Amino acid sequence: MNAIRVRGLKKAYKGHQAVAGVDFDVARGEVFAVLGPNGAGKTTTVEVLEAYRDRDAGEVSVLGTDPARADRVWRSRLGIVPQSATDAANLTVTEAVRHYAGYYADPRDPDEVIDLVGLAEKAKSRAGTLSGGQRRRLDVALGIIGRPELVFLDEPTTGFDPEARRRFWDLVRSLAAEGTTILLTTHYLDEAEALADRVAVLAGGRVVAEGAPRTLGGRAHADATVRWLGEGGYREIRTPEPTKVIAELSRHGELAELVVTRPSLEDVYLELIA
Numbered sequence: 001m002n003a004i005r006v007r008g009l010k011k012a013y014k015g016h017q018a019v020a021g022v023d024f025d026v027a028r029g030e031v032f033a034v035l036g037p038n039g040a041g042k043t044t045t046v047e048v049l050e051a052y053r054d055r056d057a058g059e060v061s062v063l064g065t066d067p068a069r070a071d072r073v074w075r076s077r078l079g080i081v082p083q084s085a086t087d088a089a090n091l092t093v094t095e096a097v098r099h100y101a102g103y104y105a106d107p108r109d110p111d112e113v114i115d116l117v118g119l120a121e122k123a124k125s126r127a128g129t130l131s132g133g134q135r136r137r138l139d140v141a142l143g144i145i146g147r148p149e150l151v152f153l154d155e156p157t158t159g160f161d162p163e164a165r166r167r168f169w170d171l172v173r174s175l176a177a178e179g180t181t182i183l184l185t186t187h188y189l190d191e192a193e194a195l196a197d198r199v200a201v202l203a204g205g206r207v208v209a210e211g212a213p214r215t216l217g218g219r220a221h222a223d224a225t226v227r228w229l230g231e232g233g234y235r236e237i238r239t240p241e242p243t244k245v246i247a248e249l250s251r252h253g254e255l256a257e258l259v260v261t262r263p264s265l266e267d268v269y270l271e272l273i274a
Ligand SMILES: Nc1ncnc2c1ncn2[C@@H]1O[C@H](COP(=O)(O)OP(=O)(O)OP(=O)(O)O)[C@@H](O)[C@H]1O
Pocket: 013, 014, 016, 018, 036, 037, 038, 039, 040, 041, 042, 043, 044, 045
């Protein structure tokens, strides 16, 4: 059974169709990324799945339950890291994480989770004094403390420095390795590429493309660009057969600064949402 199944999901706000018929499935244990420009409908979709928002139409199943009929037991199987930070300003990091752990039957060890999100040095600091990125890491800690089967991460690394992002990626990978299903929204295409088994691109409230990051939008079969530094400057050839091109070119000797590239996920994404 899939962890998430969405068919024909629609949601309008005062006549504005924010989600206009969205379909996708997320398998158990999968890391699934929802991409799309501002206003594409990502948060609305995720909030319907989390049972934070009613829908106008469509079928939705999350861990086998319709979120519209969700109960506390179902909720305790989810880990939710919303876009807006959790309000725990007066608690220390340790107090906040312990407090949340108390809501669950079989929580992770709070100190371990604090360490996992890289907040060990800030364990005694009040949440209100943390930097934006540290606050976000606390949100993530609170989202995973209950050992959830399915984690929703809405733009989890916004405000992270590069090192914190890499640490966070490792954390997502270790959750996935334990079998946790993860649905993440992000504006960082490198993040989607690094983490996601599959991505869906939303634009104007619809899924405009879906697939593995490597193959999205025909990326894997797109022409390659062979680039090198020739005598008169940089040279470029676009070709479906870069190996052949390089074999021929290299008969004349070493090719300086040789690189072979294919369209990046960002190139494909920008084309999809244009
Ligand atoms: N509570 C609301 N009331 C009215 N309109 C809303 C509400 N929430 C979202 N919208 C509108 O619905 C559309 C989709 O918003 P949503 O937040 O789902 O997009 P998003 O893809 O998550 O965007 P972002 O990348 O900026 O977070 C937008 O046009 C937004 O203005």
